[in-house]
Every structure is written in structure tokens, then in C-alpha cells.
Amino acid sequence: MTDLADSIAAIAAEAGRYAMDRWQDDFARWEKAPGNPVCEIDMALDAMLRERLMALVPDAGWLSEESVDDRARLAHDRVWVVDPIDGTRDYLRGRPGWAVSIALVEYGQPVVGVLDAPARGELWSAVAGGGACRNGETLRTGTRALLPGARVPADSLPRVDADLTPVFKPNSIALRIGMVAAGEADLVATLRWGAEWDIAAAVLLAREAGAAVTDAFGERLEFNTPSGEAFGVLATAPGIHAQAVERLSERAKAGVVR
Structure with missing residues (x-):
């Protein structure tokens, strides 16, 4: 391989x-x-x-x-x-x-x-x-254990997430997930339907670097699905993944309906 x-x-x-x-x-x-x-x-x-x-x-x-x-x-x-x-x-x-x-x-x-x-x-x-x-x-992902203060690639953050820390954001979602893999960010999250081609390679990079990577609800991502889509991606340092899922759960539920 x-x-x-x-x-x-x-x-x-x-x-x-x-x-x-x-x-x-x-x-x-x-x-x-x-x-x-x-x-x-x-x-x-x-x-x-x-x-x-x-x-x-x-x-x-x-x-x-x-x-x-x-x-x-x-x-x-x-x-x-x-x-x-x-x-x-x-x-x-x-x-x-x-x-x-x-x-x-x-x-x-x-x-x-x-x-x-x-x-x-x-x-x-x-x-x-x-x-x-x-x-x-x-590559090794970060070891952060607390969600407040987590680094997020973002131009700006909503008020509800003001306790997070924005860092430089490339347009490529794959490169943003790569930042989690490299320990340069602690959290990347999307809360919308997205295409598998945007994330497939980066998901493996993050997993192999030790990050926790799921869909927006904390469920395992699957690829080559009939739709070619997944609802969101959540890539984090493993110590904050459960906290991130909990924080985003209501927003994910609101966004999943097409």
C-alpha cells in the first residue's frame, strides 16, 4: 500500500x-x-x-x-x-x-x-x-482536553462560540482538516450536507494522525454512498471530541433537514 x-x-x-x-x-x-x-x-x-x-x-x-x-x-x-x-x-x-x-x-x-x-x-x-x-x-494531532480555547480555522466565530480561538483559515476544507492532523488546530466542524470528495483524503490523514473524525453527530463517516454526501464533518483533538459533539448537537439537528 x-x-x-x-x-x-x-x-x-x-x-x-x-x-x-x-x-x-x-x-x-x-x-x-x-x-x-x-x-x-x-x-x-x-x-x-x-x-x-x-x-x-x-x-x-x-x-x-x-x-x-x-x-x-x-x-x-x-x-x-x-x-x-x-x-x-x-x-x-x-x-x-x-x-x-x-x-x-x-x-x-x-x-x-x-x-x-x-x-x-x-x-x-x-x-x-x-x-x-x-x-x-x-503528523500527530494535538492533546487538548478542554473545548474552551480550542483553535478553530475560521474568519470569525459566532457569539455562542466566543470561547474558542480563531486561527488562519484556508479555503480548502481538506487543508483545514489537515491542520487538525498537524496539531495546528484543535477543531474543524461543518454543519451542512457536503460532498465526500471534499473530505475523503483529509479524513484519513486526520485519523492516522490520531484525531477523532466523525460526521456532525459524532457517527462514523462512510464513503462511496449512493448520494456521495455526508452531513457535516467533525475533526478534533481526541480529548475534546465528545464536548464538541455535545455543543453542536442542537445546531446539527436543526441543519440536517434538507
Whole structure:
């Protein structure tokens, strides 16, 4: 599995170089839906990654933000779960908080996860049961035991969470979860329906670094589901996870209804 992870990392780095080469270019961009930007680089990377990754594991299914979902993936034991550019807003604004995100999911759980964040000079990788690293350095999550004072990547926090500490927030949710894996943040939470491709690779990184990672209700996350979605993600230092679930429970219940 380590050799496979190295091959995936090489493919992610190739995609990252292409994205960096075009970063300052004048390229087409549009909105798939209001507030949901995409650009021609997303689409080019999606095609590149699909070709490279499917050649690497031909019997895998495919789930990507920039591909029409083919439910045939549900019949596959292994599935590629890919976001060609996680954090497209930062990419379009010339900010570094974006990454190529690739996960190989097996029987509903990620077994290899890679993030390539070339604008930050970072390559993150994890193998199930084999730990997680960034630029070759082993990752360990923090040891915080009390929720008040916990560091949260956020531009601002609601009044009810004024006892938490905001820290720098990249647009990429995968990189924010990576901050928990690296001990640079203590808590990342979303309370909405979100796509599996946004979080699959980062969830494995955080798990392998020792973080507690669940959906917004504290339940186990599953991947390659029929909808390709989960309600929220909650990644924390393990000592505060139960406290975070309790604090967010009413907000999660209010938000889960579509």
C-alpha cells in the first residue's frame, strides 16, 4: 500500500504542477451554481487525474467533483474519490489555500489519502494503519482536553462560540482538516450536507494522525454512498471530541433537514 501511495502522490504532484503553471493565467471560470465556482483548470485536472488514476487501479470506480456521477461506482469495492482543486475560491483569487485531493476508498473507507498543495509547498499523505505525514514528517494531532480555547480555522466565530480561538483559515476544507492532523488546530466542524470528495483524503490523514473524525453527530463517516454526501464533518483533538459533539448537537439537528 505504501508503494501505491507513492504512485498516487506522484500523480497528485503532476496535477499540482499543472495547476501552478496555469495559476496566474487568464483562463475561463464560471459558476456551476450560485456561490459554487469552477474553472477550466478544474476540468483539465479532472481529465488528467482520471486517466492516470484509473490506469493505476483499473478496477476502481470513480467519484469526482468535476465528473458526472456514475452510480456504477456503487458496485465497486474500491473507488477513487477526487477533488481536482479543493478550495477553488482561493485558487481563483490567487491565494495559496487550495489542494489537489485524492483518496482511494475500499469497502466504504479511505485506505490511501493524498493532498498536494503546491502553492504552500506541501505534500500530505496517509495510508490506513501506516500513519500520516506532511513533506515526510510524521503528523500527530494535538492533546487538548478542554473545548474552551480550542483553535478553530475560521474568519470569525459566532457569539455562542466566543470561547474558542480563531486561527488562519484556508479555503480548502481538506487543508483545514489537515491542520487538525498537524496539531495546528484543535477543531474543524461543518454543519451542512457536503460532498465526500471534499473530505475523503483529509479524513484519513486526520485519523492516522490520531484525531477523532466523525460526521456532525459524532457517527462514523462512510464513503462511496449512493448520494456521495455526508452531513457535516467533525475533526478534533481526541480529548475534546465528545464536548464538541455535545455543543453542536442542537445546531446539527436543526441543519440536517434538507
